[in-house]
Amino acid sequence: MKLTFKIWRQESTAVHGRFESYDLEGAGAEFTLLEALDKLNDQLVSTGKEPVAFDSDCREGICGSCGVTVDGQPHGPVANTPSCRQHLRSFPDGSTVVLEPFRSGAFPVVKDLAVDRSGLDRIIEGGGYVSLAAGTAADADAHPVSHDTAEAALDFAACIGCGACVAACPNGSANLFTGAKLMHLSLLPTTAVERGSRADGMVEAMDEEFGPCSVFGECVQVCPAGIPLTAIAGLNKEKLRAVLRGRGK
Amino acid sequence: MTISSTATTTDAPLTLDDLRTLGEPIAGGQPTGDPAEAWADRKLHYKLVSPLNRRKFTVIVVGTGLAGAACAAALGEQGYNVHSFTFHDSPRRAHSVAAQGGINAARARQVDNDSLARFVKDTVKGGDFRAREADCWRLAEESVRVIDHLDAIGAPFAREYGGQLATRSFGGVQVSRTYYTRGQTGQQLQTAASQALLRQVAAGTVTLHTRSEMLDLIVKDGVASGIVVRDLISGEIWSQTGHAVVLATGGYGNAFFKSTLAKNSNVSAAFRAHRRGALFASPSFLQFHPTALPLGSDWQSKTILMSESLRNDGRIWVPVAPGDPRAANDIPEAERDYYLERRYPAFGNLAPRDVASRAARDEIEAGRGVGPLQNSVYLDFRDPLARIGRTVIEERYGNLFEMYADATGESPFEVPMRIAPGAHFAMGGLWSDYDLMTSIPGLFVGGEAGWAYHGANRLGANSLLSANVDGWFTLPASIPNYLAPLLGTPALPADDMAVIRTVAETEGAVQALAASPGTQGPDRFHRRLGEILYARCGVSRSAAGLSEGIRLIRELRADFQRDLRVAGTAAGFNQELERAGRVADFIDLGELMCLDALDRDESCGAHFRVEHQLADGEAARDDDNWAFVSAWERRPDGRYRRHAEPLTFESVRPQTRNYKTS
Numbered sequence: 001m002k003l004t005f006k007i008w009r010q011e012s013t014a015v016h017g018r019f020e021s022y023d024l025e026g027a028g029a030e031f032t033l034l035e036a037l038d039k040l041n042d043q044l045v046s047t048g049k050e051p052v053a054f055d056s057d058c059r060e061g062i063c064g065s066c067g068v069t070v071d072g073q074p075h076g077p078v079a080n081t082p083s084c085r086q087h088l089r090s091f092p093d094g095s096t097v098v099l100e101p102f103r104s105g106a107f108p109v110v111k112d113l114a115v116d117r118s119g120l121d122r123i124i125e126g127g128g129y130v131s132l133a134a135g136t137a138a139d140a141d142a143h144p145v146s147h148d149t150a151e152a153a154l155d156f157a158a159c160i161g162c163g164a165c166v167a168a169c170p171n172g173s174a175n176l177f178t179g180a181k182l183m184h185l186s187l188l189p190t191t192a193v194e195r196g197s198r199a200d201g202m203v204e205a206m207d208e209e210f211g212p213c214s215v216f217g218e219c220v221q222v223c224p225a226g227i228p229l230t231a232i233a234g235l236n237k238e239k240l241r242a243v244l245r246g247r248g249k
Numbered sequence: 250m251t252i253s254s255t256a257t258t259t260d261a262p263l264t265l266d267d268l269r270t271l272g273e274p275i276a277g278g279q280p281t282g283d284p285a286e287a288w289a290d291r292k293l294h295y296k297l298v299s300p301l302n303r304r305k306f307t308v309i310v311v312g313t314g315l316a317g318a319a320c321a322a323a324l325g326e327q328g329y330n331v332h333s334f335t336f337h338d339s340p341r342r343a344h345s346v347a348a349q350g351g352i353n354a355a356r357a358r359q360v361d362n363d364s365l366a367r368f369v370k371d372t373v374k375g376g377d378f379r380a381r382e383a384d385c386w387r388l389a390e391e392s393v394r395v396i397d398h399l400d401a402i403g404a405p406f407a408r409e410y411g412g413q414l415a416t417r418s419f420g421g422v423q424v425s426r427t428y429y430t431r432g433q434t435g436q437q438l439q440t441a442a443s444q445a446l447l448r449q450v451a452a453g454t455v456t457l458h459t460r461s462e463m464l465d466l467i468v469k470d471g472v473a474s475g476i477v478v479r480d481l482i483s484g485e486i487w488s489q490t491g492h493a494v495v496l497a498t499g500g501y502g503n504a505f506f507k508s509t510l511a512k513n514s515n516v517s518a519a520f521r522a523h524r525r526g527a528l529f530a531s532p533s534f535l536q537f538h539p540t541a542l543p544l545g546s547d548w549q550s551k552t553i554l555m556s557e558s559l560r561n562d563g564r565i566w567v568p569v570a571p572g573d574p575r576a577a578n579d580i581p582e583a584e585r586d587y588y589l590e591r592r593y594p595a596f597g598n599l600a601p602r603d604v605a606s607r608a609a610r611d612e613i614e615a616g617r618g619v620g621p622l623q624n625s626v627y628l629d630f631r632d633p634l635a636r637i638g639r640t641v642i643e644e645r646y647g648n649l650f651e652m653y654a655d656a657t658g659e660s661p662f663e664v665p666m667r668i669a670p671g672a673h674f675a676m677g678g679l680w681s682d683y684d685l686m687t688s689i690p691g692l693f694v695g696g697e698a699g700w701a702y703h704g705a706n707r708l709g710a711n712s713l714l715s716a717n718v719d720g721w722f723t724l725p726a727s728i729p730n731y732l733a734p735l736l737g738t739p740a741l742p743a744d745d746m747a748v749i750r751t752v753a754e755t756e757g758a759v760q761a762l763a764a765s766p767g768t769q770g771p772d773r774f775h776r777r778l779g780e781i782l783y784a785r786c787g788v789s790r791s792a793a794g795l796s797e798g799i800r801l802i803r804e805l806r807a808d809f810q811r812d813l814r815v816a817g818t819a820a821g822f823n824q825e826l827e828r829a830g831r832v833a834d835f836i837d838l839g840e841l842m843c844l845d846a847l848d849r850d851e852s853c854g855a856h857f858r859v860e861h862q863l864a865d866g867e868a869a870r871d872d873d874n875w876a877f878v879s880a881w882e883r884r885p886d887g888r889y890r891r892h893a894e895p896l897t898f899e900s901v902r903p904q905t906r907n908y909k910t911s
Contacts, residue, residue, distance in 0.1 A: 011821070012821055012822065027548075028546055028548075030545060030546060030658075031546070031548055032550070034550065035548045035549065035550050038548060038550060038772070039548050041770070041772075042770060042772065042773070044816075045769070045770035045814060045816050045825065046768060046769060046770065046773075046814075048768075048814075049816070050816045050817055051770070051816055051824070051825060053822060053824055055338065056512060057337070057342055057344070057511040057512055057513050058344065058346065058347050058511040058512075059511070059512055059550050059551050059553070060347065060551075060553045060554075060652060060656075061652065061655075062346050062347055062433065062435075062436050063342045063343075063344075063346050063347070063511060064339075064341065064342065065337070065338070065342050081655070085652075085655050085656075110482055110822055111821070111822040114822070116338065117338060117339065118338065118339065118459065120339070121339050121340070121341075121447060121459075124443075124444055124447045125447045125448075125450055125451040126451070128444055128447070129402070129403070129444035129445055129447060129448040130401060130402045130403050130441075130444070130445075130448075131448065132398075132401050132402055133323075133326040134319070134322070134323040134326060134398055134721045134722065134725065135394065135398065135721075135722070137394070137397040137398045137400065137401035137402075138397065138401070139397055140396055140397045140400035140401070140406070140414055141356075141358060141413050141414055144408070144411065144412025144413060145405075145408045145412055146408065146410075146412055147407075147408050147409065147410045147412070149408075150405050150406065150407060150408040151407075151644075153405035154405045154407075154430055154431060154433075154437070157403075157405050157430075157437055157440065158433065158436075159440075160346075160436070161339060161341050161342075184403070184405070185403055187405075188403060188405060190400065190401040190402075190403075191403060
């Protein structure tokens with residue numbers, strides 16, 4: 001099939017970018033979007049042009065490295081699917097596909113389609129961890145966790161940290177990301193003692209770089225890990241709980 | 250003739266003596282006596298650094314996957330001054346996330362007769378007696394508290410309805426010792442480890458450098474003293490010195506281009522340490538995973554892994570008749586060959602990976618392969634779906650089925666999956682002694698970048714285990730032992746000649762690469778290398794094929810040097826430049842893999858030489874001549890010298906691996 005890609009090209013964070021169009025021929029409907037970019041880059045390099053920079057790693061939807069905005073939609077046309085698992089079969093033969101980086105003030109463009117998502121790591125640094133040193137843990141079988149609780153924790157822990165939720169939000173909010181981590185950890189028994197300080201610390205770090213929740217729920221429509229909207233309700237609950245019960249609980 | 254300078258295109262067949270010389274034996278330094286007591290004995294004798302002195306030591310940890318993040322976090326927790334490096338944009342990304350099925354631990358809580366000794370037996374036997382036995386004992390012993398630790402720091406392990414940790418079985422094992430979180434165990438452990446690392450970043454003990462790639466090792470008077478790094482965003486090349494350097498930089502299966510690995514996984518950090526003198530162990534021991542997705546098109550970027558855990562319930566088969574044109578569901582039971590169950594009744598579909606991969610290759614080569622390109626076999630869930638129902642299957646494998654359906658457009662609930670062997674895990678890696686120190690003092694290695702546990706074939710769910718044990722428990726004990734006598738010695742100053750010279754050499758090499766004047770990008774050469782390696786150094790190997798492989802790789806290197814084009818400049822973000830440097834190392838590694846495979850004149854584990862097979866087609870190991878690990882020394886002129894570390898077995902008697910009856 002033949003596609004025209006209209007792609008955002010930007011040399012670095014410091015300079016302005018622009019769209020450029022490229023024709024890609026000989027791609028198949030079974031190609032993933034990123035395989036199409038691989039082929040396009042091969043074509044660009046062999047004709048003396050500069051390839052399009054984009055982040056990707058595992059190519060199976062688990063690492064969270066990839067993420068481009070496709071026709072205005074973070075990750076691409078298929079909902080809840082990362083860019084590496086979007087396929088060309090979603091696009092009519094001969095169509096034009098617009099590719100941009102994830103769009104958010106909190107994600108400065110590094111180059112072309114690659115952005116800086118380190119703000120998400122700074123939210124984790126705010127308290128998204130368990131303060132427990134190697135070797136000091138108690139026997140994991142000594143504290144039973146119900147099957148359903150473990151499964152629920154995993155539903156939230158499934159976040160791959162791609163940042164699509166932030167890119168989808170008109171406010172550039174990281175509430176879904178932060179809420180998922182708070183819910184994941186507060187469901188597990190070994191992490192309960194830090195619950196209050198964790199909620200305080202993570203929300204404070206989040207508010208420094210990201211916008212407030214827009215209440216639109218666009219984040220859950222793009223999330224490749226299927227994090228449920230209850231993560232945001234959970235975030236509000238954890239915040240309130242920290243206020244009522246104090247940081248140390 | 251040299252191994253790796255410019256290529257020769259002479260038609261004269263290569264002989265081993267042209268290619269390598271033999272060096273002295275080397276020793277692993279494990280405690281003598283009962284290997285079951287080795288780790289306790291060694292820890293008792295390790296020197297310690299008192300808490301107040303720890304911040305005086307700088308430790309550099311390269312890589313933030315499971316082994317690297319864990320090691321950096323654990324050393325930071327102890328109070329050392331740690332610098333942690335990753336080429337990713339975040340420490341949560343590492344390829345460790347892709348491990349799906351689980352992590353083994355010999356906790357032996359069930360009554361299925363598991364024990365530390367049985368774990369060691371399974372691991373040593375699974376590795377076809379080419380691992381260091383004492384290291385396997387350490388792995389078994391530490392596996393118990395690894396689960397406790399990971400559970401406590403936030404990995405939501407699957408639980409039984411009574412609240413206890415759930416387990417399942419993996420290949421090459423007849424007990425249930427694999428702990429898991431659905432099909433995303435690696436991701437959950439990596440998330441927990443990266444959180445622990447970020448906790449230390451917040452505490453100020455660890456300085457994290459993201460998008461920073463190690464390009465060289467600084468060696469001063471034979472001792473590892475720092476690294477040279479390229480800031481991938483600004484392009485700046487700078488150095489970090491320290492008292493010890495840890496490489497936890499993962500495996501090299503991407504030499505095959507199409508593999509189960511993440512696209513950015515590479516051998517460069519390890520290989521550049523190798524160029525600086527670190528011995529490289531068993532480079533040809535590369536595992537082909539039997540349950541990878543088959544290739545569909547030229548531009549398919551990888552052979553996505555389908556977890557081995559699927560073999561707990563899925564049944565592998567091919568049609569009895571070669572070229573059977575019918576759809577899988579139309580082939581009656583009597584015309585299906587469940588060949589693993591037939592050939593290996595005791596282990597059935599859970600035969601070890603090397604055995605399962607070779608059996609699949611046998612069927613495909615005999616014309617019984619399935620799918621449009623006849624390059625795969627079926628993995629069928631029809632029977633378990635009928636037996637235990639869709640809900641249970643979904644809970645066990647839901648995300649794997651989804652991933653498969655997404656990649657192929659077929660639902661495993663409706664039709665059998667199609668799978669094929671794909672390049673996967675590197676059992677080989679930088680040689681290290683029992684303390685995980687390489688042949689360069691001060692340079693340590695952890696996780697898949699090292700070599701010691703898996704011999705010639707890794708058992709499923711032992712990779713997450715070895716990365717975690719190295720990172721959380723072994724390196725944080727063995728590195729202080731190395732540091733303790735250095736108290737009072739400052740790290741190498743940044744203006745030392747060794748630092749300035751190594752930085753200048755790196756800058757020169759990067760500039761030269763960036764100025765490559767050819768016409769083809771690095772991926773073109775990488776794809777060619779992968780094709781050569783799959784054909785010559787793949788699931789089965791022959792002397793003639795390997796010699797030809799070396800010749801072809803030399804031709805490839807010459808083409809690379811002549812016709813490489815690196816778009817853009819060395820200043821700033823340049824992924825082509827990153828790839829070009831990695832491909833150059835893969836080419837040299839590829840030649841070394843062929844050399845190692847040619848040199849090792851036996852079959853063992855994943856290394857199958859067609860000249861050495863038993864009457865029934867199984868691998869013929871040669872313990873009289875090859876009961877050692879090959880550790881390759883790269884001479885300054887690029888020629889190779891092979892050293893040998895003899896392997897002895899005290900607790901597991903070497904035997905022919907038998908998965909048919911026991």
